[in-house]
Amino acid sequence: MKNNFRSGCPIASTLDIIGDKWSLLIxxxxxxxxxxxxxxxxxxxxxxxxxxxxxRLKLLISYELITKQKLEHNKKENIYLLTEKAIELSSILIDISIWGDKHLRELNKIDDIEGLDLERSVIISTVKQRYYSMVQNIKIIK
Amino acid sequence: MKNNFRSGCPIASTLDIIGDKWSLLIxxxxxxxxxxxxxxxxxxxxxxxxxxxxxRLKLLISYELITKQKLEHNKKENIYLLTEKAIELSSILIDISIWGDKHLRELNKIDDIEGLDLERSVIISTVKQRYYSMVQNIKIIK
DNA sequence: ACAATTACTACTAAAACAGTAGTAATAAAT
DNA sequence: ATTTATTACTACTGTTTTAGTAGTAATTGT
Incomplete structure (x- = not known):
């Protein structure tokens, strides 16, 4: 797909991939x-x-942040799963969540997120572990 | 300015403010x-x-992420400075930088950033400290 | 066999972004 | 003192991206 990066800056380059309005929400x-x-x-x-x-799903697949697969006994639904590369974005998503929770309450009614008061490293490892467990329990066609 | 948030999610709300193509680069x-x-x-x-x-500068001012000020003895230039709220985005910017540095080298020629191999918490405090020092040395009109 | 669900594609309208040119105020050079 | 350069923009046009709705093919459920 399109590979036009604005510069060699790692921040700009990351934003060129996931810096649109929707990717991080997916x-x-x-x-x-x-x-x-x-x-x-x-x-x-x-x-x-x-x-x-x-x-956006197509782009995320092309950047190898997600994969598209099929479940056993179901030819209709497509199952999208995160790659390790995307799972490593966890810390960014959690930092964004913490920042928004702390600073945006005067601008918008912000939902309370359970467990966001725990230590950062604990949140990150818990989130990752839960995701891995979920993936282990689904039967995908190889 | 515009205050239409897509939802109460802290991640979506944060992206509604700084999730455009340019804000984080500024x-x-x-x-x-x-x-x-x-x-x-x-x-x-x-x-x-x-x-x-x-x-974008106007929006960032309206969200109180930056301020616009004048230097002493210079009536032409405007000086934009980060507020504490924006300085607290340091960890996000650094995490993005670390992720891009690690994962995007096969997609783009990524610039090497000095000191990015140090421990995350050290990078964050160093960056903040350097910014505070810089601000202390400029003479703005109160 | 028929209805519902899923995963999309197609289309039009609206918004954001890109690129260039131009202007007013200040500062620097002569 | 006058001209030139710099800074910080605004204005404009064209292109790209996003929003919103409608529609379709394949599969699944009843």
């Missing part, structure tokens, strides 16, 4: 809410349009 | 490269257009 839904299907991504509070969701 | 230039003027922001590798820079 990854959030996968990592924290264990969503796996197009339908589930479509049903989040933020109401992503199907065309945008479709194009 | 904050990066301020925090890491100690840039303070419109001219300096215009001259970064990524080539932001003046109209976009202008509108």
């Amino acid at each position: 990854l959030r839904d996968m990592l924290f809410h264990h969503k796996t299907t197009f339908k589930e991504f479509s049903s989040s509070d933020e109401q992503i349009a199907p065309g945008i969701l479709s194009s | 904050l990066r230039d301020m925090l890491f490269h100690h840039k303070t003027t419109f001219k300096e922001f215009s001259s970064s590798d990524e080539q932001i257009a003046p109209g976009i820079l202008s509108s």
